[in-house]
Structure formats: structure tokens, C-alpha cells
Amino acid sequence: MKPYTAYKCIVLDRDGVINEDSDDYIKSVAEWIPVPNAIAAIATIKQHGHLVCVATNQSGIGRGYYTLTELHAMHAKLNTLLAEQGAALDGIYLCPHHPDDGCNCRKPNTGMLEQIAADHGLQPGEMLFLGDSQSDYDCAQRFGCDFVLVLTGKGQRTAAKLPADVAQVKDLPTFAELS
Template sequence: MKLLILDRDGVINYDSDAYIKSLDEWIPLPGAVEAIARLSKAGWTVAVATNQSGLARGYYDLATLDAMHARLRELVAEQGGEVGLIVHCPHGPDDGCTCRKPKPGMLQQIAAHYATPLDGIWFVGDSRGDLDAALAVHCQPVLVKTGKGERTLSKPLPAGTLIFDDLAAIADQLLL
């Protein structure tokens, strides 16, 4: 199985330190939707693992989050592709869950859903927490410079981390 796992905010859509709280605030990054569609049409399964502590903080509700993900699926479908499993962590940073990145719970959930090992699977993120989650389950950590990526790049990265400008550059590499 050709599986690619993506973080959401800062990788697929613009991020905000004030959180993405509404469908109107959920705005895809240039080329991201097209990249997912291109990968999907080439036989890749593209899954998403996203921390959404705004739920725990009361900034938005599950219906709003579901609407954002439905919009993502709709935009990718308009380009002829599809989005695989989307998992989210609804917990706050102090809730002690096992799913909030850098913990590996969401990545393990994706592995179980697709009944596939994660060794070497690319997990694309824009934060150190994403990279650490990847390492916890032996995924290949991949950093994009979008979102918080430039800020993350200014500090030491895990050995072997791959770095790309954006999701479109990753699609270009995987579809060579």
C-alpha cells in the first residue's frame, strides 16, 4: 500500500495561532488540494492526523470540524481524487491522552484502519511534535516549510528528517 500521512493545519491549510475555528477560516494552502488529488489519482492513500485542541477549548464544535473535513474531501474530489481516513485528537495539551501529537495514537489508529505497518511511511508535518510522532512509530519524518515549518526549521531536527517547501513539492517527489 502506498500510504502518505499528513498533518492538517500548516500542511494542507493555512494555520493560525488563534486556531482555525470556522469553515470560513479553513483555507487551503496553494497547491495542497491539487497535490492530494494528484497523489490519490496515482494510487496513493492520503490520510490525515490532526491535533484539534480547539474542541477541548470550546473554540468550535465537532460539527464545525466535520464541515472543514467535508470541504477538504469535496475540493479534492473536484480534482478527481479522494482523501483517506481523517483522525483527530480532540484533547487539550494537559488532558494526558495518547492521541495528541507528539504521542503516536493517531498514527497507530491509521495503521490499524489500513492494517499496514508504519515503518518508513512518510508523515508530513510542520512542527516538532509532528516529527516526534513520526519517530515514535518508525515513520519517515517529513517537514514542510509552510505553516510553522520555517519556525521548526530554525531548531535542530531529528536525524534523517526530509524537508520540502510544501505539499506540492512532496507530490512532485513521490510521483517521479
């Protein structure tokens, strides 16, 4: 893998990377709690000149656990916290579908990464995907971009399932120091 500074776009999974994850889903603004120092880390990554986009499966919508309106409120909280740090995301890409819907956007399918690339004029080799799950890794592999496993969220459990040579970082703030 090339140095992190060589990538034009850093793509982040949301739950478990930016905010705390829950096996019961993050269903409300009150449940959306940033991982410690993750917001400042995104601001640092932006200061280093990278585009930063989020690619997130949100099947809780398709399952009826929360609404698209509630999801937008969570993202408004994220955007407000970033603005307080003088930063902004370059896009939030989401899949609201139920896993049985057969869509192309639900990770490990590549629809969200394809859309990020199209929207920002990027090639897969210019993108680096940071995630904490097997589906994040598989998505990056299918799309042809590099991947870093973040050990927050489901990252510790996922590490044992991935090849030993997959790059890992403790958390998003640790990555930001390297980017």
C-alpha cells in the same frame, strides 16, 4: 530514507500543510483556507497510488473555541474540494482533546498513527508522515515511520529545531511532484 514512491501511505498533518495555519486556531469553515495548490497536490499523490490520511490535533475543541460540528464542516469543505479534483482521503484522524487531558492520540503521542496503521493493515515502515511541527516529527519518531518537514505553516520555525538531516520540502505541491 527510501524513495517517496516506496511508501503505501502518506500521512498529512492538516493545519500548515493542507490549509493555512493560525496561532489563533482555525475555528470555522471561513477560516479554513487551503495552502495554494495543496488540494491538487493531494489528488496527485492519490493518482500515484498512495493512501492519503490526515492526522490532526484539534485541541480547539477541548478548549471550547469551536465545536466538533464546525470541525466536520471544515472537513466537508476539504472533501468537497478533493472530490472536484477526482480524489478522496482514505481517512481523517483527529485528536479533539485538551493538551492536559492525557490522551494517547494527541501528537506527539502515536495514537492516530497507530489507528491509521491498524485500519489499513500497515507497518510503520510503509508510512511517511508530512508535517510542519516539532510534535509531528516527534510523533513519527516515536511511531517508527519516516518524516518529511513541510516548510509551510510552522515549518520554517520548526526547521531550526530539528536535526539537520531531516528531509524537507517547500510545500505539499513540491512533495507531490516527487511522490
